[in-house]
Amino acid sequence: MKLSNLKVGEKGTILSFTDLDLSVKLMEMGCLPGEVVEVERFAPLGDPMAIRVAGYQLCLRKSEAEVIIINK
């Protein structure tokens, strides 16, 4: 499933990416295959979202979270 489908508090392990360019940026920011991500919160208007990954908090738009395939 996609990271953007998770609800607040849910965790998943990154499997792969569906967009090569975005995957480069995401991996540089610590979102590597095998890392566990947890959804921390959504912005008040529902987008973007904040996730906990690699020991810090990262925010990204839902459209960007859509390219991250995870295993819940």
Next chain:
Amino acid sequence: MDIKVALVGNPNTGKSTLFNRLTGLNQKIGNFPGITVDKKTGFMKLANGKGAEIIDLPGTYSLYPKSSDESIVFQVLADSKNDSYPDVIVLVVDASNLKRNMLLYSQVADLGIPMVLALNMIDLSEKQGIQIDLDKLAEKLGVQVVSISARNNIGIDQLKLAITNTNKIATQFQDVDVNSLAPAAINAIKSKLNSDNDYYALQVLHQHEYLKFFTEREQDEIEAIEQSHHFESAKTQAAETILRYKNLSLILSDVVTDSDAAKKFTFSDKLDSILTHKIWGFAIFLLILFVIFNAIFAWSSYPMQWIEAGFGFITEAGHEYLPAGMLTNLVLDGIVAGLGGIFVFIPQIAILFAFISILEDTGYMARVTFMMDKIMSKVGLNGKSVVPMIGGLACAVPSIMAARNIENWKDRMITIMVTPLVSCSARLPVYILIISLIIPSKNILGVFNLQGLALMVMYLVGVIAAVLVAWVMKFLIKTKERSYFIMELPIYRMPRWKNVLYTMYEKSKTFVFEAGKVIIAISIILWVMATFGPGNRFDRIDQKYASALADTTKNTVHIETLIATEKLENSYVGILGHWIEPAIRPLGYDWKIGIGLITSFAAREAFVGTMATIYSVDGGDEDTSTIRTRMSSSVNSRTGLPVYTFATGISLMLFYAFAMQCMSTVAIVYRETKGWKWPVIQLVYMTAMAYFAALIAYQLLK
């Protein structure tokens, strides 16, 4: 300087704090060619008495740039002939988030420049229960590792000592087999460029388009190698990142021990649940915006009055004691007045940047972006554009400087382009004067004053125009940069008050020295145009009134006012006002308003003073009731009809709402975008918009 040191690191690692800590006020700001980010250099004394030049490179997560500002990091580190090419790199990492920060270390290390690793925020990471074995890390990396806290002044001396002790030849291990990523292409580049560095060759393959030091022929040859070996940039970058992280996991596995992983973020999380809350989040943000607006609008008015009074005093005293003549007039009315016009902005700039640096430092600004992104990105703006736009209600100049905090180039440009449309405080005197002329002061529905409503409508017009123009520019401005919103949300921290003071000082200084040049130049041109006229017109005016002035039995104040009026009419400004009359007649203006439009370029509120001179009001711009009476009774000499009708008034207010009549804004846009392209585009589009809005309004209402 004996050696050059470059600070390299991720954003939010405290790199700038370290820079301030090492250099004190011993810094200067220059330019990197072609990009908008400032080049910050400073000086410090090392332990052995030698001097070092320090350059603070833009924060980046990787050597692969995502923006033109980030691309400067590799451009400096790749080019040994670059002025800024360092002898030593200090790689600053956040000790509480070592692994992600070390990706950049691993890339930079492979370039083969001598380096020192500085683990910043060591006190914070220890508090979070993270233990780092420095000796083991140093041994595994092959470089000196120093733990510091720039914020609390821990380990700075050890860092200086480590810089002094750094070998001239790089000692770091290069564990990652870079060559395996694209062996044939890398080897071809290496033999082409006579380099023995695999990673340098790989980086050249990736981003030679950004590198200015290659000749066109070299660029073509590199491109040819790229093509013939089917080099796939994104795929190779992905493979490299995975390879580097694998290696880092291995290195860090028995170096970092994290005892208390779960509890460390509870404080930040609690704050976030309030500060980004659906209702409280916006309420608190609105409150903060109100405090900022109030501060730059109301608090800054006191120091601004002192500055104005100070420069007024210098001018008056100068006229009294210096020998009268053209040179004195140039110095006092041209240059001193111009300087006064520059210094008067300092309170607003300093106050706005005090707030912005507190909001950035605490980590709150990142949350603002997070909350506002959805609304602002719809119209082509950024979450961070909110602060410049609100600041624009007071003054566009500090607000445009504040757009610097927007990382995305396109978002920053759009913010800069539309901020002057928000009605600033200099428009207020003009709006008030015209509203009092054309809108009756009466209440409707019992409570709403019609004049107050009209003023509010003018402010709304400004904001709506800014949003609409931003939306249009979203489609017009093209960029190669992909717009990301993948951003770190740093943990909340106390602001560093010293940094706040540095920022206030640095921004004020930059404005005075960089934008000041342009303001002085325009100020002198305007002075010359208002003080001189062609031929002997001025002599004739003096002769005409000479006898009246000589009669000491009468009050000569009004005669001097009449002279000033006639001289303004016959000056170059006056002639220009007459000359543009055919162009502005369809807007309902006469040549007198034309003169006002031209002098307003010094600052919009100058319109009121100009009207005072043109209508021969003895009290100048202080005596608004006389100005109002004179203006409302003035008739057009051509048609015999009153000049200030409802239609002309609305037309004039719309013109002031949209036109770029502010040399200080032009100057700051020039300084912030590092060129004349954007200020000229802005001047043209705003003037055109003002002209057509005024034209349509007048033609419909007359």
